[in-house]
Amino acid sequence: xxxxxxxxxxxxxxxxxxxxxxxxxxxxxxxxxxxxxxxxxxxxxxxxxxxxxxxxxxxxxxxxxxxxxxxxxxxxxxxxxxxxxxxxxxxxxxxxxxxxxxxxxxxxxxxxxxxxxxxxxxxxxxxxxxxxxxxxxxxxxxxxxxxxxxxxxxxxxxxxxxxxxxxxxxxxxxxxxxxxxxxxxxxxxxxxxxxxxxxxxxxxxxxxxxxxxxxxxxxxxxxxxxxxxxxxxxxxxxxxxxxxxxxxxxxxxxxxxxxxxxxxxxxxxxxxxxxxxxxxxxxxxxxxxxxxxxxxxxxxxxxxxxxxxxxxxxxxxxxxxxxxxxxxxxxxxxxxxxxxxxxxxxxxxxxxxxxxxxxxxxxxxxxxxxxxxxxxxxxxxxxxxxxxxxxxxxxxxxxxxxxxxxxxxxxxxxxxxxxxxxxxxxxxxxxxxxxxxxxxxxxxxxxxxxxxxxxxxxxxxxxxxxxxxxxxxxxxxxxxxxxxxxxxxxxxxxxxxxxxxxxxxxxxxxxxxxxxxxxxxxxxxxxxxxxxxxxxxxxxxxxxxxxxxxxxxxxxxxxxxxxxxxxxxxxxxxxxxxxxxxxxxxxxxxxxxxxxxxxxxxxxxxxxxxxxxxxxxxxxxxxxxxxxxxxxxxxxxxxxxxxxxxxxxxxxxxxxxxxxxxxxxxxxxxxxxxxxxxxxxxxxxxxxxxxxxxxxxxxxxxxxxxxxxxxxxxxxxxxxxxxxxxxxxxxxxxxxxxxxxxxxxxxxxxxxxxxxxxxxxxxxxxxxxxxxxxxxxxxxxxxxxxxxxxxxxxxxxxxxxxxxxxxxxxxxxxxxxxxxxxxxxxxxxxxxxxxxxxxxxxx
DNA sequence: ATAGGGTTAG
Numbered sequence: 001x002x003x004x005x006x007x008x009x010x011x012x013x014x015x016x017x018x019x020x021x022x023x024x025x026x027x028x029x030x031x032x033x034x035x036x037x038x039x040x041x042x043x044x045x046x047x048x049x050x051x052x053x054x055x056x057x058x059x060x061x062x063x064x065x066x067x068x069x070x071x072x073x074x075x076x077x078x079x080x081x082x083x084x085x086x087x088x089x090x091x092x093x094x095x096x097x098x099x100x101x102x103x104x105x106x107x108x109x110x111x112x113x114x115x116x117x118x119x120x121x122x123x124x125x126x127x128x129x130x131x132x133x134x135x136x137x138x139x140x141x142x143x144x145x146x147x148x149x150x151x152x153x154x155x156x157x158x159x160x161x162x163x164x165x166x167x168x169x170x171x172x173x174x175x176x177x178x179x180x181x182x183x184x185x186x187x188x189x190x191x192x193x194x195x196x197x198x199x200x201x202x203x204x205x206x207x208x209x210x211x212x213x214x215x216x217x218x219x220x221x222x223x224x225x226x227x228x229x230x231x232x233x234x235x236x237x238x239x240x241x242x243x244x245x246x247x248x249x250x251x252x253x254x255x256x257x258x259x260x261x262x263x264x265x266x267x268x269x270x271x272x273x274x275x276x277x278x279x280x281x282x283x284x285x286x287x288x289x290x291x292x293x294x295x296x297x298x299x300x301x302x303x304x305x306x307x308x309x310x311x312x313x314x315x316x317x318x319x320x321x322x323x324x325x326x327x328x329x330x331x332x333x334x335x336x337x338x339x340x341x342x343x344x345x346x347x348x349x350x351x352x353x354x355x356x357x358x359x360x361x362x363x364x365x366x367x368x369x370x371x372x373x374x375x376x377x378x379x380x381x382x383x384x385x386x387x388x389x390x391x392x393x394x395x396x397x398x399x400x401x402x403x404x405x406x407x408x409x410x411x412x413x414x415x416x417x418x419x420x421x422x423x424x425x426x427x428x429x430x431x432x433x434x435x436x437x438x439x440x441x442x443x444x445x446x447x448x449x450x451x452x453x454x455x456x457x458x459x460x461x462x463x464x465x466x467x468x469x470x471x472x473x474x475x476x477x478x479x480x481x482x483x484x485x486x487x488x489x490x491x492x493x494x495x496x497x498x499x500x501x502x503x504x505x506x507x508x509x510x511x512x513x514x515x516x517x518x519x520x521x522x523x524x525x526x527x528x529x530x531x532x533x534x535x536x537x538x539x540x541x542x543x544x545x546x547x548x549x550x551x552x553x554x555x556x557x558x559x560x561x562x563x564x565x566x567x568x569x570x571x572x573x574x575x576x577x578x579x580x581x582x583x584x585x586x587x588x589x590x591x592x593x594x595x596x597x598x599x600x601x602x603x604x605x606x607x608x609x610x611x612x613x614x615x616x617x618x619x620x621x622x623x624x625x626x627x628x629x630x631x632x633x634x635x636x637x638x639x640x641x642x643x644x645x646x647x648x649x650x651x652x653x654x655x656x657x658x659x660x661x662x663x664x665x666x667x668x669x670x671x672x673x674x675x676x677x678x679x680x681x682x683x684x685x686x687x688x689x690x691x692x693x694x695x696x697x698x699x700x701x702x703x704x705x706x707x708x709x710x711x712x713x714x715x716x717x718x719x720x721x722x723x724x725x726x727x728x729x730x731x732x733x734x735x736x737x738x739x740x741x742x743x744x745x746x747x748x749x750x751x752x753x754x755x756x757x758x759x760x761x762x763x764x765x766x767x768x769x770x771x772x773x774x775x776x777x778x779x780x781x782x783x784x785x786x787x788x789x790x791x792x793x794x795x796x797x798x799x800x801x802x803x804x805x806x807x808x809x810x811x812x813x814x815x816x817x818x819x820x821x822x823x824x825x826x827x828x829x830x831x832x833x834x835x836x837x838x839x840x841x842x843x
Numbered sequence: 844a845t846a847g848g849g850t851t852a853g
Contacts, residue, residue: 107844142844169845204846237849270848302849309849340850372853378852405850413853442853472853 048697052661067095070101077104082117089121094128102130103139110146118143119152121432134160138167140312145174165191169201173210181209185218200231204240211247227500235263239271245274246731251284266300273306282313301332306346317349340368347376367393371404383415400427402436409442413449420448435466437473443455445476454720471505478511482518485797485824486715503531510538517546520795520829527540537568545577550829551838553585558592572604579613583620584828584839591617612642618650624658640670647676650684659683674700675800712776712798716787723783726774736782744780747812777806777823793820801825811835 029829063800069092076085085105089097089102102125109118125132137160144153155173157163168191172544186204191198194782203226210219223241232239238261245254257263258272269292276285289307292299304327311320324342332338339362347355359365359373370393375623377386379531382687390408394400400408412421426432426441434443440463448456460477463469469477474493481490494512502508509532516525529535538565547556560578564570570578574600582591596616598604609636618627629648631638643665650659659680660783666676683690713722723730730736779799802810802825814821815835823830 103844110844139844146847167846171845199846201846206846236847240846243847265847273850274846300849305849335848342850344851366850368851373851375851401851403852408852410853438853440853445853470853476853484845705848712851 016318031396035826038388041730051241054563060068060548068605071229072097072600073097073101074104075110077152080108082108082114086117086120086124088158089124097128097130099130099133099136102136106139106143106696110143112706115262116624116804118147128546132156132159134162134164134167138164138170141170144176147179148252150174150178150180165196165198165199165202167195169199169205172202173205176209176212179212181203183214185213185215200234200237203231205355207240207244211244214248216250219248226617226620233261233263233264235261235268237267242268242271242275242339244278248273249279251276251279251281265566266298268304270300270306272301273303273310277306277310277313280313285310286314286319288614292588299330301338301651303334304332305338305341306311308341312345312348313381315349317346317351320345320349321452334363335364336362336364340372341367343369343376344372347372347379352376352380365398367401367404370398371401374404374411375407378411378414381414383411385462386411387415387417387420402433402439402655406438406442407435408490409446412710413442413446416450418446418450419450421450421566434463437470440467441470441472441476442472444480447827448480448483453483454648454722456480457484457720470504471508474502475505475507475511476517478508482511482515484713484718484720485519485795487519487521487795488718489513490519492718497765506534506536506539508530510536510542513539514542517542517549518824520550520793520824520831522546522550522552535563535566535568537571537574541574541577542570544574544581548581548584549576549824550831551584552842553581553587553590555596556581556585557587570598570602571606572610576604576609576613579610579617581612583617586617586621588617588621588623608610608639608642609635611636611638612645615642615649616645619646620652620684622649622653624649624653624655628662629669638665640666640673640676643669644676644679644693647683648678649678651686654683654687656683656687656689677743686806709797710776710800710803712780712796714794716784721780721783723779725776727779728774728778732783735786736779739786740778740780741818743809743813746816747809750812752808775803776804778809779822781806781810781813784821785813785819790819793822795822796824798823798825800820801827802830807837811837 010199014442014667028615033512045477062549067086072090073085076082082105085108089101102121102544104515105121106118108408109115109121122143125136125140137156140156141153142158144150144156153174154171157167160167166429169186171190172187175181175187186207187363188209191202196419203222207219210216219292220681223244226232226237226241228640238257240259245251247256253573254272256277258268261268269288272288273285276282276288285306289303292303307323308320311317311323327333327338327342335341343355343358343362346352348359348463351622352737352755355376357621361367362369370389374386374389374393377383377389386820390400390404390411393404405428408424409421412418412424423442424446428439428443440459444456444463447459456477457480460473462470463473474497478490478493481487481493494515497503497508497512503512509528513525513529513532514527516522518598526543527548529539530540533693540559544559546558547553547748556578560574563574575594577592578594582588582594591614595606595610598610599606611631615627615631618624618630624646627649631642631646634642643662645658647666650656650662663676663680664807677696681693681696683695684690695836710723710725713720715721721730728737777796781794781797784796790792802823807830810823810830812835814832821830821832823832828839
């Protein structure tokens with residue numbers, strides 16, 4: 001089975017680098033470029049540092065004023081004692097300090113990434129009245145750029161009169177480090193305009209920027225220009241070109257450059273391997289690797305790391321193991337980056353066991369090691385293990401980064417562990433990493449998957465303030481809108497999809513169709529469905545389920561057949577959709593035939609959901625004893641849903657005797673679910689068996705059961721308003737109440753009597769009527785009528801099935817207020833128009 | 844003193 005390849009193709013270079021840039025600019029310490037160079041602190045310098053610190057302690061301060069303060073400061077710099085160097089700089093008389101001394105201190109600041117110290121030196125220079133010439137200015141720029149303060153560096157850069165190419169390159173690469181490639185290009189153009197003689201450094205830097213920006217034309221122009229300047233066989237420049245072409249996906253051009261490059265070094269080879277892998281051609285990458293082995297080229301750490309990535313993408317764990325062996329021979333196996341990649345290779349090739357072994361045997365572990373292993377657990381569905389590892393990692397003092405956070409949020413989403421997810425959310429807020437797209441998407445997904453679509457939507461709105469969503473964001477937030485039936489918000493997102501050309505993303509397109517289906521806009525859903533060029537199983541299943549929910553059984557079957565004709569094999573989920581569609585349209589024969597096709601043509605063993613559809617279908621169409629026999633003959637144990645479907649049928653067809661028998665099964669399987677008691681009570685009261693109602697009520701009363709609160713919601717001006725049964729806390733509560741009372745009396749005038757039996761409360765009729773009035777779907781509908789402009793369809797969603805009285809009232813409301821009402825309950829859609837409902841009694 | 848290839852995520 002093909003493993004999921006890392007999403008290298010889908011992430012365009014600029015996204016990838018923008019992402020990096022946002023981190024870099026936020027955390028210069030981790031990502032800012034130069035770290036102290038180890039050569040600076042070699043042992044012989046350390047010994048001189050010892051002598052120096054002894055002598056310095058005996059030297060009188062006055063001595064510095066007259067003697068060689070410059071030499072002393074430089075000596076402190078050489079041994080890396082920045083504190084002492086700056087201290088002396090402060091103490092020395094300004095006229096004595098030479099420009100080169102300032103430079104040495106600034107260099108050390110840059111090497112040690114000490115921005116504060118660098119600023120101090122800068123202010124000493126200024127207060128000493130030293131004129132900032134080309135050399136000193138360049139060093140200042142170097143210090144600022146190295147320490148991550150590009151703005152300050154730029155200010156100085158702009159004031160330097162005679163700028164050498166080195167300084168320009170510094171500025172150009174500085175912007176590239178923080179991901180501001182546009183500004184790098186700007187600098188490059190300015191260099192050309194001013195006739196600065198660009199060099200090989202300029203080209204390698206700018207080619208990276210062009211690649212990151214996806215600027216094909218400009219990169220190709222630079223290629224021509226560098227040939228003209230004679231850099232065509234400069235291997236560093238050609239290597240940059242190779243990477244550029246791989247980045248813009250011109251694999252052939254990269255290959256040609258490589259083939260014609262006589263002076264290949266290991267970086268050329270590595271660029272080829274990684275370039276092929278990034279372009280989803282891992283086999284080609286492996287061929288290059290074989291050629292390299294054949295020619296006896298000395299491979300390095302990067303080679304084996306790239307080859308491991310190729311192994312992952314070919315799902316070739318055997319070759320991966322061979323590379324592991326080779327790396328042991330070459331002594332790369334103790335290198336942490338290698339071990340991390342190896343761990344990841346085993347885990348992605350489905351061998352978590354060996355990944356764990358690598359992790360356990362690693363001498364040193366970084367956040368990457370932990371994250372890779374956590375991702376490995378999550379990939380195998382071992383979410384709890386992943387969360388445990390995450391805790392362990394923190395307890396060992398390893399700081400999670402955005403990779404860890406995205407991974408663990410994904411594990412929390414799969415696991416349904418909201419508590420862990422909340423902890424991670426707090427960590428995100430506390431560590432200011434909410435501006436990362438991966439983190440945001442994972443967070444929204446976690447919140448949504450844990451059943452909080454409205455909160456996910458809130459996060460999305462907040463995210464828009466500082467981030468531009470991508471296809472993943474959209475594919476994650478659309479289902480949240482769909483589950484809330486938040487059509488207005490969904491339409492805004494549809495607009496975003498159009499503006500940003502996201503519809504070609506299969507997940508986005510499918511989610512968009514699903515949105516319109518779940519918002520009750522079926523025609524629009526179909527229109528968009530037809531626009532999907534390559535419809536996959538999900539696209540079809542969404543459409544079939546949509547027809548089913550709206551009671552268009554025939555259309556669902558037509559779509560199902562169309563799908564099979566298109567050569568797409570249905571799976572068990574699509575069979576649930578189609579059987580469900582049959583049951584909501586009362587298509588008994590068709591449903592039965594499909595149930596047989598599923599088993600005998602498609603070899604899919606029916607699950608509880610499929611049986612439930614058939615029971616539902618038999619029960620609705622009045623085949624109650626057949627349904628009973630069907631349940632009895634099931635090869636798997638029926639659950640409460642299955643018996644419950646039959647119980648519903650008993651109610652529709654007024655079979656009290658069977659209902660009592662069925663109800664006992666249901667009560668045994670789900671004694672806590674009050675819905676079933678209410679159902680039986682309604683069956684009794686419809687048969688006017690008041691004595692039985694009373695007995696049942698006593699039975700429930702003794703249990704102290706809590707009713708599952710009904711709740712309905714409606715979107716008004718992009719905001720979802722939620723109503724709970726009997727809740728009077730809403731701001732417009734009084735207005736809603738009087739509207740409902742007004743409607744109620746009009747209904748009575750027309751000879752309507754409320755269906756008292758839908759309320760199982762021991763009270764007089766008036767009180768019953770009041771309770772009915774407080775049903776959440778009525779409140780939401782009334783709120784819609786009060787707040788939505790005339791002519792706009794009222795779209796209400798309910799978490800349970802719509803109550804019979806509310807259903808009656810909705811019909812009446814649609815007639816008297818001349819409004820279309822679309823209600824989605826837990827089961828299906830009801831379109832109310834001119835006093836009738838589309839469900840025709842098939843609930 | 845600046846440049847080219849390599850590891851973890853939704």
